[in-house]
Amino acid sequence: MDLYSYFYFLVKQIPQGMVSTYGSLARALGDIRAARACGVMLSQNPDPPNIPCHRVVMSDGSLGGFTHPEGLKKKIELLRSEGVEIENGRVKNFRKLLFEDFKTDFPLKKLREEQKKLKKRMIAGDCPIHGQVAGVDVSYSGRMAYGAMVFDDGEVVLVRRKVDFPYIPSYLAYREMPVILELLKKRRPGVLMVDGNGILHPRGFGLASHVGVVANIPTIGVAKTLLVGMVMNNRVIVDGEIKGIYIKSGRKRGIYISPGHCITIEKSVEIVKRYLYHRNPEPLRKAHIYANMLRRGELEP
C-alpha cells in the first residue's frame, strides 16, 4: 500500500478556489489519527503546485504551515490567486469554502481490518526457538529507510529502501515491515526483538506481532514510550488485561515489553533481561547504532 501516492491523489481532488484541512484528509484516509502525518506528507510534496498542498489549512480556518523558501507568504499568494480570500491569517468564509467530499475508499480502514484478520493467526504461547536472538531497528531520512539487524553472534545485516508509508500511530508496521522483511531474507533469527510494541497496541497487533505472523518467527516488542494502556505495579493493563511489562533498570526511564508472536509475556521478559546492560537490550541497541551509521553514510549496505 503506497499511502503517499494515495494521499496525493486525495489532495489533487481539492478544487481551485476551495480549501481542505489536515483532519479532513486524515478522515478521507480512514483515521483522524493520521492528521499529523498529512502535514508531514504535504511537506514532502513531490510536485507542487500541481499537487495543491497550499489548499490545505488548519481545522479552525487558520493557515497552518508551508514548506517553501518564501514561507507562508507564498501559500497566501497562491490561495489569493485562486480566489480564496485571507483575512488576518484565516481563510475568509472558511466553512463555505471547505472541501471534504473526497472520493476515497478509506485505505486505513482496510488496513485496520487486515490487522484484525492477521491477528487471528497470532500465537500467544511459547513456540520452540531455534536460532540466534537478534534485534532490528530502522532509521529514516526523508523517504529513505535504513534498516539494521544485529545477531547475538555479532553478525550485522543491513538494508536500504524507499518508504511508501508515513509514520501513523498504530500503523507502524506498514511503514517498517517492508524493511524488516527484506532484512529477514538475508538471515532469519530464532527470536527477533523489535523496536515497538507487540500485543500492546489498540487492536492488539503492533509491529512486533505483525512481523512475527507474516515472517512466521517468534518476536518480542520493546517500546520506549507507551502507545496504549496504563502501568500498575510494572504491569501494563489494557481493558483490564495484562498486555505488557514495564521494566525499569537503574535510575533512567524504563522500557515496555510485550509479546509479538509465538511467545509468552514471561518468556519475552526473560529474554530481554538477558541483554539489559543499557536501557535498550543489546541487540536492539546495536541495531539502532548501525541503522544510524548506515543513514549517515558511515557504512556500506
Place this chain on the structure above:
DNA sequence: GCGACAG
C-alpha cells in the same frame, strides 16, 4: 492551553 499517538 494542553495532552495525545510506538517509531
Place this chain on the structure above:
DNA sequence: ATCTTGTCGC
C-alpha cells in the same frame, strides 16, 4: 523517527 518541524480536539 527526524530536526528544529504544515495537528486535533477538549
